[in-house]
Amino acid sequence: MIVGDVVAPRERARFQTLFFAVFTIGGIAGPLIGGLFVGAGTLLGAAGWRWIFFANIPFSLTALALIGVFMRLPRPGLRHRIDVLGAVLVVAGVVSLLLVTVWGGQEYAWSSPQIIGLIVCGLLLLAAFVWWERRASEPILPMHLFRNSIFTVSSVLALVMGVTSTGVLAFLALYLEGAKDASPTEAGLGLLPLMLGLLLTSFFSARLIAKTGRYRPYPIAGFAVSGIGMVLLSLLDENTSGVIRALYLAVVGMGMGLGIQVLTVAVQNSVERKDMGVATAAGPFFRAIGGSFGTALFGAILTTTLVGDLRTSLNGQRLPSGRDVSSTPSVGEVHSWPAGIRAAFTHALTHGWSLVCLVAAGFLAAGFVLSWFLKEVELGGAPAPKPSPASAKA
Structure with missing residues (x-):
């Protein structure tokens, strides 16, 4: 089958959305299953939380078997050096x-x-x-790609998105368990509105990109919407209703869905075919790097705020069980504390959560400004000439 130069890149947007949909479904199922494991206590003689890792083994073996059976790629004539x-x-x-x-x-x-x-x-x-x-x-990340402004801007935007999305979501479950008395399973379900919003706008944007060939407006809108959503999440406290929290999370998810997979399409459309593999892989790489730094940064903010607020509210008193304020307790331990000290911990936790969301909103604001520098090249360029009857028969 011959595919025109215009059609193929636009169809690529749809394929990216399908891949992203699988990722989103996994993102919904993962925290829920993980919450069930953690809540189980022990399972088949092992602590429930260990099954978070054991559960990946059958999925990995299944993926490996499918690749081995069904994936048939032409063998390159050249030997490559890793x-x-x-x-x-x-x-x-x-x-x-x-x-x-x-x-x-x-x-x-x-x-x-x-x-x-x-x-x-x-x-x-x-x-x-x-x-x-x-x-x-054969570099793992060719430096000449950074001379391409679309690749450079998209990579930095992926880094920012990784910092905010992974970093904040890592502590959403802690907020739900500590401030809202949610079980691990309920904390996993708390991500559902965000994932649904992400899935909705990713499909919506992909269809429009495939139809119009334009992609630049979506990252701009995505960072703006996500930033607004993060500011809204900073307003959450121990008294916020579940409906309001779900709406705020859906706003963040919709912003993410507008931006993440669009950046991949923009990069693929701007590089040469020989660089498409490494350029495509660069997006998840920079998101992963950003997620690692975001988790560490926001964890430091949350811990520092929590310890400082507890030290002020307790005024030199020790926590129950002989704990010092500087040693952060587990959520399960906090549930057994007296009501007054528990309320102080909950207030300190929500304060730290608010600061985390505001810092994340600052990152997204920087991403919004940077997204205006993303150049747009119409997907596919000029249509390919139609094949002659002789070449079609061949």
Whole structure:
């Protein structure tokens, strides 16, 4: 079958939406199943939370079997070299900087030799990564791609989206369990409005992109809507109703659905065919990096706020069970505390959650400004010439 140059890129938007729909369904099912496991206590002799990892084994084996049986790709005539050194350098650099956000202000002071050393080490490793990628025969991330403004802007936007989406959602369950007395299963179901909003707008935007060939308005609108949603989430407290919370989460999800998979389509449409694989993989890579930093950053904000508020409200008193204020308790432990101390913890937790959402809204505001610099190239360009009858027969 011959596919025109205009049709194929636009159809790609639909395919990206199908892949994203599978991801969204997994995002809905994962927290729910995980909540069931955690709530089970023990299952087949193992702690329930361990089954969060065990459950991935049959899915992984099934995927591996399907790939082995049904995926048939032509074997390339050239032998390729895996950029092992590049992978090691970028992972080591990112982990060093990630440890700064995890240990800074907690395990070590921000001005300590350990933290300063990690910062210097991380920056040097990333600089070495850039140096090596410019010289490697088959780099894991070709530096020439960053001369393409669409790729560069889309990668930074993916990083910002990873910081906010993964970082905030990592603590949504903690808010629901700590402030709303939700069970692990109920906390997993709490993500449902966000995922449904995300699925709705991703399908909506993909159909319009396939019809019009334009993609630029959707990331702009997506970051704006997500930012508004994060500001709304910052208003949640221990008395907010479930309906209001669901509406706010749906707003955030709709903004995400407008932006995430559209960036992949924009990148694929702007690079040469030989670079399409690595350019496509760069989006999830930068989202994953952003998610790691976002989780660490927002965890530090939440913990610092929680400890500071508890220390003020308790005025030197120790927590029940001999705990010190500086050691953050588990949610299950808090439920057994006296009502007054428990109320202080809940208030401190909601305050920390509000700050997390406001910082995330700031990231999304920066993403909104940056999204205006995303250039638009009409999907597919000029139509391909129709094949002659002779070539069609061949």
